[in-house]
Amino acid sequence: MNLTASSSEYLQINNISKHYGDIQALKDVSFDIRQTEILGLIGPNGSGKTTLLEGIAGLIPLNSGTVLHHGKILSVPHRKQQMFYLPDGIMPYSELPVSRVLEFFSRLFGVQAHRMNTVITQLGLEPTLGKKVKALSKGFNRRYLLAVALLSTQPLLILDEPFDGLDLRQMLGVIDILKQTSSRGRTLLLSIHQLADAQRICDRFILLDGGKLLGMGTLEALRTKAGITEGGLEEVFLALT
Numbered sequence: 001m002n003l004t005a006s007s008s009e010y011l012q013i014n015n016i017s018k019h020y021g022d023i024q025a026l027k028d029v030s031f032d033i034r035q036t037e038i039l040g041l042i043g044p045n046g047s048g049k050t051t052l053l054e055g056i057a058g059l060i061p062l063n064s065g066t067v068l069h070h071g072k073i074l075s076v077p078h079r080k081q082q083m084f085y086l087p088d089g090i091m092p093y094s095e096l097p098v099s100r101v102l103e104f105f106s107r108l109f110g111v112q113a114h115r116m117n118t119v120i121t122q123l124g125l126e127p128t129l130g131k132k133v134k135a136l137s138k139g140f141n142r143r144y145l146l147a148v149a150l151l152s153t154q155p156l157l158i159l160d161e162p163f164d165g166l167d168l169r170q171m172l173g174v175i176d177i178l179k180q181t182s183s184r185g186r187t188l189l190l191s192i193h194q195l196a197d198a199q200r201i202c203d204r205f206i207l208l209d210g211g212k213l214l215g216m217g218t219l220e221a222l223r224t225k226a227g228i229t230e231g232g233l234e235e236v237f238l239a240l241t
Contacts, residue, residue, distance in 0.1 A: 010035040010156065010187050011056075011074070011082075016065030018051055018211075025051045026211045029065070033156070033189060038182050040202030041191040042233060048211040049191045050088070053158055056189075057085035084152040086145055088160040088191075094134035098125065098144055101133060102151070109153050119150050122177050124170075138165035146174060150181065157181070160191045175201045195233040207237060214240045 011033040018026040026048045033039055043049050054060045056067060058076035067074045069082060093101045102125075106116040120126060123143040128136055136144060142165040149157055162178070163171045178201060182188055192198040198205065205222060207214040215225045219236070223229065226239035 008035045009033070010070070012068040012071070013056060014066045014068065016052065016055055017063045018048075018055055018060070019063050024211055026055065026062075029208070029211070029213050031206050031213065031216050033187060034204075036182055036185055036187055037203045038178065038188045038190065038201055040198040040205045041189065041208060042195065042198055042205050042237070043208035045193070047208045049208055050160055051211075052208065053085065053160055053189070053191055054087075057083060057158060059085070080154070082154055083156040083158055084149055084154040085158040086149045086160060086162070088164060090145070091133055091136075091141060092145075092148075095132060097130055097132055098136070099129040101144075102129075102147060105148050105151050109151050111151050111153070116151060119147050122150075123147050123174075139167065139170060142166055143170070143174075146177075150177070155185075156187045156189065158189045161193060162190055163192065163194070163197050171197065172200075195237070199232055205233065207233075207240065209237075209241055 009032050013032070014030050016026055016029045017024070029052060041049050041052065051060070055062045055065070058079045067079070074082060102116055102120065106113065120129070123146060125140070125143055125147060128140050128144065133141070133144065146162060149159060163174060166174060178188060190202065199219065204216065204218050206216050207222065214237070215222050217225070219233065222236045223231065226236045228235060228239050
């Protein structure tokens, strides 16, 4: 998606902070999410990415901060209507066949069978349909989880490490699917560990380190902030830290 100054603001995250005892996981993090964009959350392990996503989704209590939806406070009970959060490292309904789980979520979200079949085909899940979820390889488990996310109907998809466990060909296929999802009107917030992968898909980036916001914007805007004229996210991140 090509962003312009007229891109509408979908969510505004204001001054989010989170403490675990004496450890400050997030400190006054603020940013906006624009409608139908693909926004990348970038940072090393331990930078606070997952804590931030869980806080936005309302899964953990925050010490301070607000989430606004089109300028109005979005309370925790109402967030599930606006966003679907897919965490990393989970294997739900592990004892059930993949086909049964996908059929369940299709009914839950009111999705017609042809849409479910399209998602299955897009993600190459046909060989897994008769298998129990717990028998899936890491790559197939990731694609199974992405299928559940794509079957959801909330306007905002929050995905934690969506490419984990995928080989290059699979990852490029998922990138294409997620870009199509954005072009059809959904907004995506992605936590991505590999910087090269983030550059392939994201319109803008949030750089997080030590629970603090280092910068936000397009790659060009971040280069300007970092005082460099060329280079990718890695060079920008190193220049800002």
